[in-house]
Structure formats: C-alpha cells, structure tokens
Amino acid sequence: xxxxxxxxxxxxxxxxxxxxxxxxxxxxxxxxxxxxxxxxxxxxxxxxxxxxxxxxxxxxxxxxxxxxxxxxxxxxxxxxxxxxxxxxxxxxxxxxxxxxxxxxxxxxxxxxxxxxxxxxxxxxxxxxxxxxxxxxxxxxxxxxxxxxxxxxxxxxxxxxxxxxxxxxxxxxxxxxxxxxxxxxxxxxxxxxxxxxxxxxxxxxxxxxxxxxxxxxxxxxxxxxxxxxxxxxxxxxxxxxxxxxxxxxxxxxxxxxxxxxxxxxxxxxxxxxxxxxxxxxxxxxxxxxxxxxxxxxxxxxxxxxxxxxxxxxxxxxxxxxxxxxxxxxxxxxxxxxxxxxxxxxxxxxxxxxxxxxxxxxxxxxxxxxxxxxxxxxxxxxxxxxxxxxxxxxxxxxxxxxxxxxxxxxxxxxxxxxxxxxxxxxxxxxxxxxxxxxxxxxxxxxxxxxxxxxxxxxxxxxxxx
Numbered sequence: 001x002x003x004x005x006x007x008x009x010x011x012x013x014x015x016x017x018x019x020x021x022x023x024x025x026x027x028x029x030x031x032x033x034x035x036x037x038x039x040x041x042x043x044x045x046x047x048x049x050x051x052x053x054x055x056x057x058x059x060x061x062x063x064x065x066x067x068x069x070x071x072x073x074x075x076x077x078x079x080x081x082x083x084x085x086x087x088x089x090x091x092x093x094x095x096x097x098x099x100x101x102x103x104x105x106x107x108x109x110x111x112x113x114x115x116x117x118x119x120x121x122x123x124x125x126x127x128x129x130x131x132x133x134x135x136x137x138x139x140x141x142x143x144x145x146x147x148x149x150x151x152x153x154x155x156x157x158x159x160x161x162x163x164x165x166x167x168x169x170x171x172x173x174x175x176x177x178x179x180x181x182x183x184x185x186x187x188x189x190x191x192x193x194x195x196x197x198x199x200x201x202x203x204x205x206x207x208x209x210x211x212x213x214x215x216x217x218x219x220x221x222x223x224x225x226x227x228x229x230x231x232x233x234x235x236x237x238x239x240x241x242x243x244x245x246x247x248x249x250x251x252x253x254x255x256x257x258x259x260x261x262x263x264x265x266x267x268x269x270x271x272x273x274x275x276x277x278x279x280x281x282x283x284x285x286x287x288x289x290x291x292x293x294x295x296x297x298x299x300x301x302x303x304x305x306x307x308x309x310x311x312x313x314x315x316x317x318x319x320x321x322x323x324x325x326x327x328x329x330x331x332x333x334x335x336x337x338x339x340x341x342x343x344x345x346x347x348x349x350x351x352x353x354x355x356x357x358x359x360x361x362x363x364x365x366x367x368x369x370x371x372x373x374x375x376x377x378x379x380x381x382x383x384x385x386x387x388x389x390x391x392x393x394x395x396x397x398x399x400x401x402x403x404x405x406x407x408x409x410x411x412x413x414x415x416x417x418x419x420x421x422x423x424x425x426x427x428x429x430x431x432x433x434x435x436x437x438x439x440x441x442x443x444x445x446x447x448x449x450x451x452x453x454x455x456x457x458x459x460x461x462x463x
Contacts, residue, residue: 008143008146009140009141009146009149009150011153012208013140013208013209013210014149014150014153014154015153015157015208016204016205016207016208016209017136017137017140017150017153017154017205017208017209018150018153018154018156018157018158019157019201019202019204019205019208020086020133020154020201020202020205021133021154021155021157021158021161022157022158022160022161022201023090023161023197023198023199023200023201023202023205024126024129024130024133024158024161024198024202025158025159025161025162025165026161026164026165026194026197026198026201027093027094027097027126027191027194027195027198028097028126029161029162029165029255030097030165030169030190030191030194031097031100031122032252032255032256032381033165033166033169033255033256033258033259033276034169034187034259035100035101035119036050036051036054036256036385036388036389037256037259037260038101038187039053039115040399041399041400042103042183042184042187043103043111043115044103044108044111045111045112045115046393047388047389047390047392047393047397047399048389048390048393049112050389051385051386051387051388051389051390051392051393052386052389053112053115053116053119054382054385054386054389055382055385055386056116057116057119057120057123058123058378058379058381058382058385059379059382060120060123060124061120061123061124061126061127061378062374062375062376062378062379062382063375064124064127065127065131065371065372065374065375065378066227066368066371066372066375067371068127068128068131068367068371069131069365069367069368069369069370069371069372069374070223070367070368070371071367072085072131072132072135072366072367072368072370072371073365073366073367073368075132075367079206080139080211081132081135081139081211081366081367082132082133082135082136082139082211082366082367083132083136083206083209083211084132084206085128085129085131085132085133086129086132086133086202086203086205086206087202087203087206089125089128089129089202090129090198090199090200090202090203090206091199092125093122093125093126093129093195093198093199093202094195094196094198094199095195096118096121096122096125097122097191097194097195097198098188098191098192098195099118099121099122100115100118100119100122100191101187101188101190101191102118102184102188103184103188123378127371127374127378129202130374131367131370131371131374132367132370133205134347134350134370134373134374135354135366135367135369135370136209136211137150137151137154137350137351138213138350138351138354138355138366139211139212139213139366140209140210140211140212140213141212141213142213142351142355142444142447142448144351144352144437144440144441144444145291145295147348147351148290148291148294148348149291151290151344151345151347151348152287152288152290152291152344152348154347155283155287155290155340155343155344155345155347156283156284156287156288156344158283158344159280159283159284159287159340159344160280160283160284162279162280162283163277163280163281163283163284165194165276165280166273166275166276166277166279166280167273167274167276167277168273169190169194169273169276170272170273170276171273172190172193173186173187173190174186176189176190226361226363226365226368227368227372229361230357230361230365230368230369230372233357233360233361234353234356234357234360235432235434235435236349236352236353236356236433236434236435237353237356237357237369237372237373239429239430239432239433239434240346240349240350240353240373240433241372241373241375241376242376242429243346243426243429243430244346244373244376244377244380245376245377245379245380245383246380246422246423246425246426246429247342247343247346247377247380247426248377248378248380248381248384249380249381249383249384249387249422250310250339250380250384250419250422250423250426251339251343251384252380252381252383252384252385253384253387253388253414253415253418253419254279254335254339254415254419255279256384256385256388257388257392257411257414257415258272258275258276258279258415259272259276260388260392260397260411261275261411261412261415262275264403264407264408264411265322265408265411265412265415266322266323266325266328267322268325271325271329274329275328275329275332278329278332278333278336279332279336279339280336280340281333281336282333282336282337282340282341283340283344286337286340286341286344287340287341287344290302290341290344290345290348294345294348298436298437299345299349299433299436300430300431300433302341302345303342303345303346303430304427304430305338305341306338306339306341306342306345307338307342307423307426307427307430308338308427309334309335309337309338309341310335310337310338310339310342310419310423311338311420311423311424312334312335312338313331313332313333313334313335313336313337313338314331314335314415314416314419314420314423315416315420316330316331316334316335317331317332317335317415317416318412318415318416318417318420342426349433350369350370350373352435352440353369353435354366354369355440355443355444355447356435356440356443357369358447359443359446359447387414387418388414391410391413391414391418392407392410392411392414394410395407395409395410395411395413396410397410397411
C-alpha cells in the first residue's frame with residue numbers, strides 16, 4: 001500500500017468523478033421520476049400495468065447485479081478495473097433512455113412489449129455503468145475522510161442533476177409540447193437532450209479519474225458464491241443493504257407520486273417543477289458540510305437526525321390542507337433536507353463495507369459488493385415503483401380526469417404515510433451498524449500491513 005492511496009484527491013478529480021453521477025441522474029432520475037407518468041398519461045398504459053412492469057423490470061435488473069459485479073471484479077484492462085465501463089456504456093445508455101420515451105405506432109400489446117424491452121435494456125445498461133462507477137471510489141483512496149469528501153462532492157453533483165431534472169424537465173417538455181403540439185415528441189426530444197449531455201459527462205468522468213489502490217490478485221478467483229460468505233461475516237454490509245432498500249423505496253415513491261400529488265391534490269400542475277426543485281435544492285446547501293457534520297456527531301446520529309427530519313416534513317404534508325401552497329412547499333423542503341442528507345451520506349459507507357469484507361475474507365470485492373448494494377437498492381426501487389401504481393389503481397385513479405375523493409386520498413397516503421412507515425424502519429435498522437470510526441481505522445491499518453507484507457514478498461521473489 002503506497003502513501004498515495006491515503007493522499008488527498010485533487011478537487012478536479014473529485015469533480016470529474018462526481019460528473020458521472022451528475023450524468024446518471026440526468027438520465028436515470030428522469031426515468032425514475034417521469035416514466036410512470038409518461039406510461040400512464042402519454043404512452044397509454046394503465047396504472048396497474050405500468051406498476052407491474054416497474055416491479056418485473058427492476059427485479060430482472062436487480063438479479064443481474066451480482067453477475068455484473070462478478071464480471072467487474074474479474075476485469076483487468078489497460079484502463080483499469082472500473083473505468084472502462086464508463087467509456088463503453090455511455091452512449092448505449094443514452095440511446096436506450098431515448099427509446100424509453102418514444103411511443104411507437106404499435107398495437108396495445110406491441111407497445112407493452114416494446115416498453116418492457118426498452119426499459120429492461122436501459123436498466124441493465126445502467127447497472128453495467130453504475131456498479132463499477134460506485135466501486136471506483138474504493139479504488140481511488142483508502143482514506144475514510146477522502147471517501148466522505150469524494151462522496152459529498154458526488155452527491156452535490158448528483159442532486160444538482162436531480163434539481164435540473166425536477167425543475168427543467170417539466171419546463172422543457174411543456175415548452176416543446178407547445179412548440180411541436182405533441183406530448184409524445186416533446187418527451188422524446190427532452191430525453192434526447194439529456195441523453196447526449198449525460199453520455200458526454202460519463203466520458204469526461206472516465207478521462208478525469210484514476211485508480212490508485214493496488215488490487216492484489218487473490219489466489220482464489222472472485223465467485224458469485226462469495227456473496228453468501230460476505231453476508232455471513234460482513235454485518236455492516238447487511239445493515240447497509242437493508243438501509244438502501246428502505247431509502248430507495250421511499251425516494252422512488254416520493255419521486256414518482258409527487259407529480260400526481262401536485263397535479264391533482266394541490267390542483268396546480270404549474271407547480272410540479274417547483275415541487276421537484278425543492279426536492280433537490282437542500283443538497284446544494286447541506287452536502288458540502290457533510291464531512292464536517294460526520295466528524296462532529298458521527299454516522300449514526302447524522303443518519304438518525306436526517307431520517308427524523310424527513311419524517312417531520314412528510315407528516316406536515318399529511319396534515320396541511322393542499323390549498324395552503326406555502327406550507328406544502330415548506331414541508332416539502334423540510335422532508336427533502338432530511339432525505340438528501342441520509343441519501344447522500346449512505347454512499348460514503350459502502351467503501352467501509354468493502355474494507356471490512358477484505359479484512360474478514362482476504363478478498364477485495366469492490367464490484368461484487370457494489371452489485372449487492374445495487375441489488376438491494378433496486379429491490380427498494382421495485383417496491384417504490386409498484387406501490388404507487390397499485391395504490392392509485394386501488395383507490396380508483398383514472399388518468400387525465402378530475403379525481404374522486406377516494407383517489408385523492410390514495411395519492412395522499414402514498415405521498416406521506418407509506419414513506420413515514422419505511423423511514424421508521426430505517427431508524428431501527430441503522431442502530432445495528434457496528435463499524436465506528438475507531439474500528440474502521442484499526443481495519444485500515446491491518447490492511448496496510450497486509451499490503452506491505454505482500455509487496456515485500458513480491459520484491460523478494462523478484463530479487
């Protein structure tokens with residue numbers, strides 16, 4: 001282990017790395033936030049059919065994660081282990097996103113098959129990019145503070161991408177709809193613009209990052225079955241995996257149902273972009289201070305306070321009448337402040353689980369562990385994707401019509417009560433995270449010593 005593995009990462013490289021998540025959010029956050037609405041109100045699918053498709057596609061995608069993680073951990077190219085996936089996946093990712101927001105002139109069954117094929121293709125391509133992208137952090141440095149710093153910059157840019165998606169996508173699609181007189185073409189053009197920008201940013205991320213941590217070649221190959229060993233010995237990974245299910249489930253519900261809440265409960269479709277903007281805006285203020293907050297109060301208190309803040313905001317939305325626009329937006333801002341804090345910080349914990357897994361098993365499995373996390377957060381997204389569709393259908397939601405009181409109640413429950421229940425479970429779960437700062441520092445020192453012994457043996461053999 002050379003000293004450069006613990007040195008400070010240049011800010012340009014941190015920004016370059018963060019541009020990768022900025023790109024992914026421009027594309028995939030648009031999909032997560034607007035695709036359900038596009039399928040029901042533009043493409044022509046029923047809410048239940050679209051909800052079922054979200055569940056099926058995300059289960060397929062989640063099941064593919066461990067296989068992709070295993071392939072990533074076996075990669076050894078002149079570009080490194082993780083970076084080549086950014087280069088070669090960029091433009092296929094953008095093209096498939098555009099196809100998802102394209103409405104072909106097929107029969108109803110033909111359109112459903114087309115939707116499944118394009119959405120599955122997009123999700124698998126996203127996984128092939130996102131698993132190595134996430135694992136790249138653990139190859140850039142072993143310094144915990146640098147990982148938190150890199151992750152804070154990453155989450156700042158990720159939420160900046162989310163902010164652009166939340167505010168400018170409705171604005172752009174509405175303007176294009178007025179210009180082209182076609183909702184179908186407007187959404188396709190909107191996704192085309194975001195897709196091209198996102199692909200270029202992924203290539204920039206590839207070119208501006210470096211893999212510094214020396215990865216020893218284990219005598220044993222990384223196998224898919226190593227996942228089960230990790231879950232037996234790696235308690236932080238188990239706790240974090242459950243946390244990702246919950247948080248991504250909540251975020252998926254909030255993102256997909258927000259447009260319904262503002263359009264029908266509040267009755268102000270013109271506020272969709274502002275409601276979305278407030279969902280990402282706190283990140284620009286809070287995330288730069290996450291490293292300092294982490295040093296000040298520690299990871300458990302940080303996450304607990306963030307989750308409680310999210311709950312307070314959601315309960316406010318439940319209580320306040322929808323006609324009180326200022327209060328609606330205020331509580332949205334409060335909920336988002338908690339959401340972006342917890343959602344941003346939890347990514348900084350993944351490299352800890354990689355180090356812990358290497359400490360326990362002797363194998364460094366960045367790709368496999370990120371794929372495990374990917375499996376669980378996509379499982380959460382599957383839950384978050386199907387719940388709105390089925391709850392809306394159960395309460396009698398019908399697209400493009402004035403909604404019944406029962407349908408409005410269903411939208412409100414999905415917006416507030418269901419996420420609050422999940423967040424309470426998240427607070428209980430994080431209590432069992434057993435890797436504190438002192439223990440982590442001890443593990444890093446042990447891994448450094450192992451690396452030194454390994455390199456000494458190699459040098460002796462060469463001599």
